[in-house]
Amino acid sequence: MDRDIEERGAFPVQRDGGGEDWEAEDAVAEEEEEKKLGCYERFHRSVSKLMLPEHLHEHYMERANCCPPPIFIILISLAELAVFIYYAVWKPQKQWVTLDQGIWNSPLTYKADKRQEAWRFISYMFVHAGVQHILGNLLMQILLGIPLELVHKGFEVGMVYLSGVLAGSLASSIFDPLSALVGASGGVYALMGGYFMNAIVNFREMIPLLGIFRIGVIVIIVGTDVGFALYRRFLTDSAGLKVSFVAHIGGGVAGMTIGYVFFSAYNQKLLKDPRFWLCIVGYIVFILFAVVFNIFLSPA
Numbered sequence: 001m002d003r004d005i006e007e008r009g010a011f012p013v014q015r016d017g018g019g020e021d022w023e024a025e026d027a028v029a030e031e032e033e034e035k036k037l038g039c040y041e042r043f044h045r046s047v048s049k050l051m052l053p054e055h056l057h058e059h060y061m062e063r064a065n066c067c068p069p070p071i072f073i074i075l076i077s078l079a080e081l082a083v084f085i086y087y088a089v090w091k092p093q094k095q096w097v098t099l100d101q102g103i104w105n106s107p108l109t110y111k112a113d114k115r116q117e118a119w120r121f122i123s124y125m126f127v128h129a130g131v132q133h134i135l136g137n138l139l140m141q142i143l144l145g146i147p148l149e150l151v152h153k154g155f156e157v158g159m160v161y162l163s164g165v166l167a168g169s170l171a172s173s174i175f176d177p178l179s180a181l182v183g184a185s186g187g188v189y190a191l192m193g194g195y196f197m198n199a200i201v202n203f204r205e206m207i208p209l210l211g212i213f214r215i216g217v218i219v220i221i222v223g224t225d226v227g228f229a230l231y232r233r234f235l236t237d238s239a240g241l242k243v244s245f246v247a248h249i250g251g252g253v254a255g256m257t258i259g260y261v262f263f264s265a266y267n268q269k270l271l272k273d274p275r276f277w278l279c280i281v282g283y284i285v286f287i288l289f290a291v292v293f294n295i296f297l298s299p300a
Helices: 002-036 039-051 054-063 071-090 120-126 131-175 185-201 208-234 246-264 274-297
Strands: none
Touching (some): 039 054, 039 208, 071 120, 071 131, 120 131, 131 185, 131 246, 185 208, 185 246, 208 246, 246 274
């Protein structure tokens, strides 16, 4: 009897030690499984870790594929690059590193005195003011947009991107009504805003160091870019039209609302999500207010 009690008393100690061994064995097994994966599977596993909470990783891996490919981000990037090359090469410029009269006279650029041409509220995203401008936007939307589109597909990413573009131009027409507008920053900031909100909300479900890294990178990029935009807007003495910085903020707000709802609804039905309808109604109200403001109240 005493021997039996001693054995039973020793059992919890044995169990505790075994638990640590099991965790170590699980970690080793996971590493071995990772090594067995091919490049395709490793790529998708990295995408899942960057874009989704931990409990959705395996579900994503089960359905991961490149059909359809991330066609929206690829096509929109090629279109923006083609328009930049057109104005840099075929339109008269003093230099093509920083474009001048070609883009300001473009039918795509948003200008306050041309706001009755409604397409300019969207088409300004195709025109960029220089090499640094377009390279920065293309780099960010490709590095962030392609993984997002692999997870959420083109419709969702396209809706978020275009909602940021439109929100950026409408916000600029209200809060900075006399300034011109070029570049895809509204769309890029919408992608970053949606991604940022998901990183914040799902922080506890992410790998801690990876979560801190993602949030830190976005804060540094946004802070640097907005700071540079403010400098160009208010502190430089460059001649010609002033370029608005408000599109960055408008796009970011659209991303933190509509983008957050779209990107947090992985494998869920959006139409049954009350947050979706709340964001849609809010966005429509904002559009209606902006239309009324531009028709009746704008000082431009």
